[in-house]
Amino acid sequence: MSSVQFDRIALIGIGLIGSSIAYDIRRLGLAKEIVVSTRKAETLKRAEELGLGDRYTISAADAVEDADLVIVSVPVGASGSVAEEISTHMKPGAIVTDVGSTKASVIAQMQPHIPAGVHFIPGHPLAGTEKSGPDAGFPGLFEGRWCIFTPLPGTDETALKKLRHFWETLGSRVDEMDAEHHDKVLAIVSHLPHIIAYNIVGTADDLETVTESEVIKYSASGFRDFTRLAASDPTMWRDVCLHNRDAILEMLARFSEDLASLQRAIRWGEGDKIFELFTRTRAIRRSIIQAGQDVDAPDFGRHALDKKN
Amino acid sequence: MSSVQFDRIALIGIGLIGSSIAYDIRRLGLAKEIVVSTRKAETLKRAEELGLGDRYTISAADAVEDADLVIVSVPVGASGSVAEEISTHMKPGAIVTDVGSTKASVIAQMQPHIPAGVHFIPGHPLAGTEKSGPDAGFPGLFEGRWCIFTPLPGTDETALKKLRHFWETLGSRVDEMDAEHHDKVLAIVSHLPHIIAYNIVGTADDLETVTESEVIKYSASGFRDFTRLAASDPTMWRDVCLHNRDAILEMLARFSEDLASLQRAIRWGEGDKIFELFTRTRAIRRSIIQAGQDVDAPDFGRHALDKKN
CATH class of the missing domain: 3.40.50.720 (NAD(P)-binding Rossmann-like Domain)
Incomplete structure (x- = not known):
């Protein structure tokens, strides 16, 4: 052909x-x-x-x-x-x-x-x-x-x-x-997600009150979604961090700022504010599925696979 | 039966x-x-x-x-x-x-x-x-x-x-x-991952330099993994945030502390420190797969599904 x-x-x-x-x-x-x-x-x-x-x-x-x-x-x-x-x-x-x-x-x-x-x-x-x-x-x-x-x-x-x-x-x-725009786009759609995933898996690994075996055992309730990205090649991702530093630091700053605000809403019991954010994010997933960039099957379609375990 | x-x-x-x-x-x-x-x-x-x-x-x-x-x-x-x-x-x-x-x-x-x-x-x-x-x-x-x-x-x-x-x-x-331990365990394996996912999707939604359509278009490079959790029921998750507040705030504090440290390592180009974290997290995914809590197929096995798009 x-x-x-x-x-x-x-x-x-x-x-x-x-x-x-x-x-x-x-x-x-x-x-x-x-x-x-x-x-x-x-x-x-x-x-x-x-x-x-x-x-x-x-x-x-x-x-x-x-x-x-x-x-x-x-x-x-x-x-x-x-x-x-x-x-x-x-x-x-x-x-x-x-x-x-x-x-x-x-x-x-x-x-x-x-x-x-x-x-x-x-x-x-x-x-x-x-x-x-x-x-x-x-x-x-x-x-x-x-x-x-x-x-x-x-x-x-x-x-x-x-x-x-x-x-x-x-x-x-x-x-x-252009290269600068590419680096900004990738900082948010790829680099930040990987860094956040690596970070949360590290946080879980360091706890004293919850054991590692508990984290592993109960990971299907959300945590495991992050472990896929956090299992990516360490050399490749170290280099990405070092070589797209400015764009990554900017995205990290924004992410942390937003997280601090969400944290405050949780502390002060601001249910409406939390609800508003949690509703808005749902729409983005729908768009991603419509754009053919992810599957619509629940649990990434892996449910059928992991029931076998 | x-x-x-x-x-x-x-x-x-x-x-x-x-x-x-x-x-x-x-x-x-x-x-x-x-x-x-x-x-x-x-x-x-x-x-x-x-x-x-x-x-x-x-x-x-x-x-x-x-x-x-x-x-x-x-x-x-x-x-x-x-x-x-x-x-x-x-x-x-x-x-x-x-x-x-x-x-x-x-x-x-x-x-x-x-x-x-x-x-x-x-x-x-x-x-x-x-x-x-x-x-x-x-x-x-x-x-x-x-x-x-x-x-x-x-x-x-x-x-x-x-x-x-x-x-x-x-x-x-x-x-x-006991209930208190349950709430701590779930705060790390489920509540924190959902909150982080909601947060990063919100951050991406708010950018001026990268358009929403770019985020959607290129989401397969990492971002989309987070959108699944961020598409969960907003009422259920608002209530979780309000009703497991203390354990969630503790996990959020640890996560943010670790992220600040990683951010600093990126800013100062500390490649070894970054590499060490990125290597450690890989082992956890292996344990999760061994424990039968996730599938080992690359991309959660959805690759075959999304090639159809």
Whole structure:
């Protein structure tokens, strides 16, 4: 159905995202050759066992030689060193993109190392699960998901079109916005939720009056919804915190302010105020379901699955 | 398979929990007669359309006449007035229980109205979904879920055993603890998660720099996990906040303290501290999955469902 879009694609980093891209490239026949590179020998070996590429190398510099498309899928804190390493090895006309969750920082790290004639198009597929590593990847991860490009001024239109077509073939819908706006949007829809989830799970873990085994035992009454996000890759999320600091701190400040106000309403028994907030938030979920961004089945549809336990 | 356990069961309140109990009583043949009562004529009519009982009445006092088991499933703030209304109408030897999410307050509200000879056993099935009302109920809701009793000193052992047997027939596992401990445990595993979820959704709704449509569009990157809890019944949750105030305020204080510390680590770029927290929380999810309290499928298993969109 699809056809070859690039002769050689180099995948730098082969975790959940990299490996899912590899499965889709293969499945859809989008490249003649897939070169896989990752820093850890052990991960590279695993990628080979899974048959994710045609060639495997520890060296990112080697991997990008003659590649038409280079996809960097590493924790955002590692973007700069990858860009530096591959800098002089890319061929003119190649497209380099990434999948990082923060964009201004990735651009600041990578852009200085991109030689003239190479097209750098920062990207961010909004897809993933709480699992990580090459074993977590699967074909179809990007289907129906958004992919956001944050192109730099003067980006080559043909290259942009080619990359857009690539992601669309993977089933994604592509949006464009500037990096600063991306970072603000993601701070609220993704970074803050993860940070809050990590935090509440940490709070529960530290209690003396309620045991950890009680928390685990009774978690189905709400707590478990947070543990999914709090089980995400720690390296990736540490880097997100460090590399989207300003937007995250702003969202955290607003969240804390709102929480203090809600806390005060609880302390003073202001039922109407509490009721008003709890009613307003219901509407947002309805919109999300209408927009096809979540399932309407109660309990995320997992009820049927967890009754088996 | 099962057999009649009570001649007449009165269900006061017929929302998600009451209606699910009704389905199970019928399905398992646990009563000769089910009497359904609720304050709103419209809801009562709907319960009748759904065939949830054998008899329907607006009057809780009428409903409990000659009932062997009375199950009060109303928002916790309404427990006191229900108890007052049924007080002189229950027959000696009857068992009265409730399903409220806070127990000390429910006991304080109901206990004064329970006449001698009637067995009051406060209970709390840890089951439910984000949906509410009689249409949200379904058979099997309590299967594999915990039900916590917080019996008062001197509770009749036979009555306790009978009620335990009832919930076990519905598929629940029954635990016992004192009301104060219950309220602390639930504050962390259920009340705090709901409050945090309501709060973050409210924060997102109030932003000027990121539009609501962007929040909805990109919600799959984390935010949507919170919207499920934030879509829960506002009346029920307002009442929980007002009736478990002290335990909730304590948990909120700890959560905010931890969040301030995490915020500081982000501001000062303390990567190791962030990484340590993000790693620790991963272990808790593993324990929850091992304990059979959540599914291990990525994305709560909803991926297959939402790819259809």
